[in-house]
Amino acid sequence: MPTDVHQHLWPPEFLALLRARSTPPLLDGWTLHLPGEPPYAVDPADHDIAARARLAHADGLDLALVSLSSPLGIEYLPPREAAPLLAAFHDGALDLPAPFGVWATPCLSAAEPDTWSLRRELERGCVGLQLPATALLDAAGWARCAPLLDVAAALDKPLFVHPGAAPPAEDTAPAWWPALVPYVQQLHASWFAFRAFGRPRHPGLRVCFAALAGLAPLHGERLVARGGGRDRGRVDQGAFYETSSYGTRAVDALVRAVGIDVVVTGSDRPYARPVLPDLGADAAVHALRTANPARLLGPTKGVRP
Numbered sequence: 001m002p003t004d005v006h007q008h009l010w011p012p013e014f015l016a017l018l019r020a021r022s023t024p025p026l027l028d029g030w031t032l033h034l035p036g037e038p039p040y041a042v043d044p045a046d047h048d049i050a051a052r053a054r055l056a057h058a059d060g061l062d063l064a065l066v067s068l069s070s071p072l073g074i075e076y077l078p079p080r081e082a083a084p085l086l087a088a089f090h091d092g093a094l095d096l097p098a099p100f101g102v103w104a105t106p107c108l109s110a111a112e113p114d115t116w117s118l119r120r121e122l123e124r125g126c127v128g129l130q131l132p133a134t135a136l137l138d139a140a141g142w143a144r145c146a147p148l149l150d151v152a153a154a155l156d157k158p159l160f161v162h163p164g165a166a167p168p169a170e171d172t173a174p175a176w177w178p179a180l181v182p183y184v185q186q187l188h189a190s191w192f193a194f195r196a197f198g199r200p201r202h203p204g205l206r207v208c209f210a211a212l213a214g215l216a217p218l219h220g221e222r223l224v225a226r227g228g229g230r231d232r233g234r235v236d237q238g239a240f241y242e243t244s245s246y247g248t249r250a251v252d253a254l255v256r257a258v259g260i261d262v263v264v265t266g267s268d269r270p271y272a273r274p275v276l277p278d279l280g281a282d283a284a285v286h287a288l289r290t291a292n293p294a295r296l297l298g299p300t301k302g303v304r305p
Contacts, residue, residue: 001062003293004274005160006210006244006266009066009100010047011092017085025072034071037166037178046270049096056099059267059274063293066093067103070132071178073165075108082107090121103130103160106148113147119155127297128157132164133186133210139197141190149202156298158206158240161190161213179245187214199236208240208264208296212250217241217257235259240296242266243277243288251277260284264292 010018018027024035032040045051056064068074074085086105093102104126106118118129129152135141142149152159163183191213198207209216235258243251244266255263260279265288267274276285 001294002060002289003063003065003265003297004056004059004061004267004269004289005065005208005264005293005296006162006242007052007056007064007066007100007269008046008069008271009049009052009093009096011049011089011096013088013092014085015047017088025074035073035165035168037071037169038175043270052269053097053100055269061099063099063101064269065101065103065127066096067130067160067162068105070105070130070134070162070164071166071183075105075132075135076165077107077109079107079110082109086117090126094125101125101127103128105130108132108135108145113145115147115151118148118151122152122155122157126157128152128160130160130162133161133183133190134164136161136190136193136198137186138189138193142193142197142201146201149198149205153202153205158208158296158298161187161194161207161209163187163210184211184214187211188216191216194239195236199239204238206238206240206296206298208242210242210266210268211244212241212246212254212263215250215254218253220257235262237262240264240292243275244268245272246277247275248277248279252279255279260287261292261295263288264296265289 015027018025024033026033027042030042030044032042068089074082086107090102090104093100104118104121106114129148131145135145149159163186166178166182169177187209191209194207240262241254241258242264245268251263
């Protein structure tokens with residue numbers, strides 16, 4: 001099953017609820033307003049379900065996994081605001097035609113993590129749990145999210161770590177600033193926090209970091225030099241890295257650090273186009289698009305019950 005583990009597609013009811021909001025995150029027609037980013041003109045074709053299905057088939061995909069855009073910050077809205085948006089997203093995404101699957105997103109603003117809702121979404125067909133990197137930046141974050149991770153592990157479902165909301169940028173910051181600075185910093189920090197705090201608490205959990213984890217694994221030599229242990233050559237076979245927005249040079253560098261078996265194809269459509277890195281062999285493409293995503297997703301491989 002050639003797979004893209006990272007796409008975004010907003011169902012109609014979810015779009016309607018975003019348009020009904022009076023404070024960010026909101027849609028004004030097709031203009032997206034977020035607290036930390038400049039207004040973004042959404043292309044209506046990006047959320048045309050039939051058109052996106054044709055595009056996925058043209059890309060040769062048997063499975064395209066869509067996720068809630070964590071930079072919207074919906075997970076951190078008050079529960080009464082987040083609940084209808086999350087329900088509309090999950091209901092609509094689970095009704096998408098082939099080849100789409102969906103990651104489950106929980107509300108994170110309640111006093112206690114909502115494990116019941118997460119279990120329900122996973123049991124009715126979501127391929128795994130998605131959390132924003134901003135929820136997993138340190139020991140406290142991994143500890144607070146531990147009940148959610150326990151649910152995913154009990155159901156043999158993976159975790160997908162996606163960039164979260166960006167802090168407000170200065171007026172002089174270029175439009176690309178959020179994607180290149182706070183998003184990458186979040187992923188970088190969440191990967192090191194996973195290594196230090198998440199993996200010891202969840203030894204069997206499969207985890208996939210968006211955007212090559214902000215290239216954090218390339219800092220292995222510095223980690224050793226600063227006292228972070230001498231197991232740099234030992235690869236965590238349960239920690240995966242998806243390739244969105246990166247090409248051959250970055251993917252090749254990461255493969256040299258962690259091996260090819262834990263790198264998976266992700267595009268971040270519609271915000272970036274899919275790229276198949278030139279790693280010198282057809283077997284490498286098969287690994288990134290087919291074999292490795294199958295190991296990440298586990299026995300169900302994204303197929304709904």
